[in-house]
Amino acid sequence: MSVLQVQGSWSEVKAGSSTGWVESRMLSASKPSAPSASVMQTSGSVVLRSVMGDTGPAIRTLASGTKVTVVDSSGSWRAVTEGSSTGWVPASSLVEPAVVKAFARGPVHVRPAAAAGGAVVTLVTGAEVSVLQVQGSWSEVKAGSSTGWVESRMLSASKPSAPSASVMQTSGSVVLRSVMGDTGPAIRTLASGTKVTVVDSSGSWRAVTEGSSTGWVPASSLVEPAGTVTKVTTAALNLRAEPSTSGRLIMTLAKDTRVNVLGTQGGWTRVKAGSSTGWVSSDYLR
Incomplete structure (x- = not known):
C-alpha cells in the first residue's frame, strides 16, 4: 500500500482502489513473513467480504464446496483467495477439502x-x-x-496394472533421481553391482526400487545380475516374456535344463537359460 500522509498516530493509505486511515503502528517499512497458506473448502454458500464482520461489504458469494486458499487469520475470521478475489469469511464456514x-x-x-x-x-x-x-x-x-x-x-480413478517387475543390477556407480533426466534431483548414489527391482520404464530411463527408495536411472546403467543361484527344470517348461500363462512364449526348455535364477514374482521365477531370459513357473524348478 502507499502512505499518503501521517497525522499523529494515524496514516492515510491507498490499498488497491481503496483509500483510508490505519494506525501507524500497524505498518512496517519491510514486508513481514506471511502466514503459511493452506487449502480449505466452503461448507456451504458464504459471502466473501472486503472487511471482517457480518456487515462487511460483499465482494461476491462463494458456492458450497468452493476450494479457497487461506492466507491470513484474525480471531474467528479467515482471509481467503479464490481466483482473482481476496477477502474475509468466517472460520466456521471452512472445512478440510474432501480428498x-x-x-x-x-x-x-x-x-x-x-x-x-x-x-x-x-x-x-x-x-x-x-x-x-x-x-x-x-x-x-x-x-x-x-x-x-x-x-x-x-x-x-482406478489403479492401472503395473508393469512386470524384474531384478537387475547396476553396471557402475549411478545416481538415483526423483525426476527422469540427467539433471533430475538426486535421491542418492547406488554403488556398482547394486541389485535393484525395475518397476517401470519410459524411453531410455527405468524406475527402480532399492531398499526404501524409488527413483529413476538410465537403462544403460543396468545389466542382468550375475546368476548366483542355479536351478534345474523338472519337466519340459515354457519360457515366457511375462510372468503369466498368457505371456508371449519365447521357447520351451527341456527337462533337466540348468538355469540361472534372476528374480521371482508370485509363483513365477525369472531365469536366464543360455542367451534367453524370461519367466517360468516356479513349481517346475528344483
Whole structure:
C-alpha cells in the first residue's frame, strides 16, 4: 500500500482502489513473513467480504464446496483467495477439502505449476496421489511429500496394472533421481553391482526400487545380475516374456535344463537359460 500522509498516530493509505486511515503502528517499512497458506473448502454458500464482520461489504458469494486458499487469520475470521478475489469469511464456514484419490496412468512428471516446464518428481505407473484441485485440463496433486500439477488425462480413478517387475543390477556407480533426466534431483548414489527391482520404464530411463527408495536411472546403467543361484527344470517348461500363462512364449526348455535364477514374482521365477531370459513357473524348478 502507499502512505499518503501521517497525522499523529494515524496514516492515510491507498490499498488497491481503496483509500483510508490505519494506525501507524500497524505498518512496517519491510514486508513481514506471511502466514503459511493452506487449502480449505466452503461448507456451504458464504459471502466473501472486503472487511471482517457480518456487515462487511460483499465482494461476491462463494458456492458450497468452493476450494479457497487461506492466507491470513484474525480471531474467528479467515482471509481467503479464490481466483482473482481476496477477502474475509468466517472460520466456521471452512472445512478440510474432501480428498480425492487418483492413480498415475503411466510415468508422468509432476510439474511446479500447470503447463509449466521442469518437474518436481516423476511418478511411476500406478502411483497414488491426492487431487487437491482441478484447473482446466490440469490437476494439482499431492504425491508423498511433493505437491505439483499433472495433466488430468494422465490420472485414473482406478489403479492401472503395473508393469512386470524384474531384478537387475547396476553396471557402475549411478545416481538415483526423483525426476527422469540427467539433471533430475538426486535421491542418492547406488554403488556398482547394486541389485535393484525395475518397476517401470519410459524411453531410455527405468524406475527402480532399492531398499526404501524409488527413483529413476538410465537403462544403460543396468545389466542382468550375475546368476548366483542355479536351478534345474523338472519337466519340459515354457519360457515366457511375462510372468503369466498368457505371456508371449519365447521357447520351451527341456527337462533337466540348468538355469540361472534372476528374480521371482508370485509363483513365477525369472531365469536366464543360455542367451534367453524370461519367466517360468516356479513349481517346475528344483
